[in-house]
């Protein structure tokens with residue numbers, strides 16, 4: 001049931017709808033109470049509770065990390081987080097932030113500098129491409145992004161590591177799924193309760209990385 005209505009006449013209908021949804025969204029309210037940087041924090045909390053992808057010795061790479069909601073709740077659970085985003089991110093304890101495109105060689109070099117001889121135990125990615133509303137095109141874009149994250153992951157993941165990436169419900173790519181299943185022990189789809197029902201987003205949770213070639 002709607003608790004708060006937005007009456008500001010200067011706002012467009014879509015802005016009013018967005019604001020009304022934010023004001024009445026239980027996860028937004030809870031995120032504010034807990035001091036989380038985004039409601040998305042609850043999604044990674046649910047993923048961690050179900051799949052236990054991160055342990056206290058883990059090195060975690062958060063791709064598409066801003067404003068920092070995922071890094072913020074993961075950092076206290078692991079050894080360290082390396083976070084990457086095109087946008088700025090305010091500092092967090094136990095998090096090294098790199099500003100840039102995760103696909104650029106400069107960012108990869110910087111990640112490797114932070115890692116020294118270590119490898120990454122978990123990649124968590126909440127990135128999504130810009131959508132255009134044409135379902136087929138949007139699907140291709142997100143599959144393409146997933147493939148790029150997977151290619152990137154092969155360069156830095158430790159044996160046994162995990163990878164969490166966002167995708168859209170619907171027709172996936174059989175080839176990509178086969179490749180993921182070849183490289184990981186288990187591959188599961190998961191829709192956290194914190195993910196809006198009307199959103200097509202789901203997360204692919206891959207565990208037990210077994211391909212150590214770059």
Ligand SMILES: C[S@@+](CC[C@H](N)C(=O)[O-])C[C@H]1O[C@@H](n2cnc3c(N)ncnc32)[C@H](O)[C@@H]1O
Nearest residue numbers: 038040064066067068069070085086101102126
């Ligand atoms: C949904 S937001 C992430 C929210 C974050 N998980 C949180 O809880 O605060 C997705 C982020 O991915 C970033 N992003 C998209 N493409 C990227 C790329 N190629 N390299 C780095 N960051 C990217 C965007 O700038 C955006 O901040």
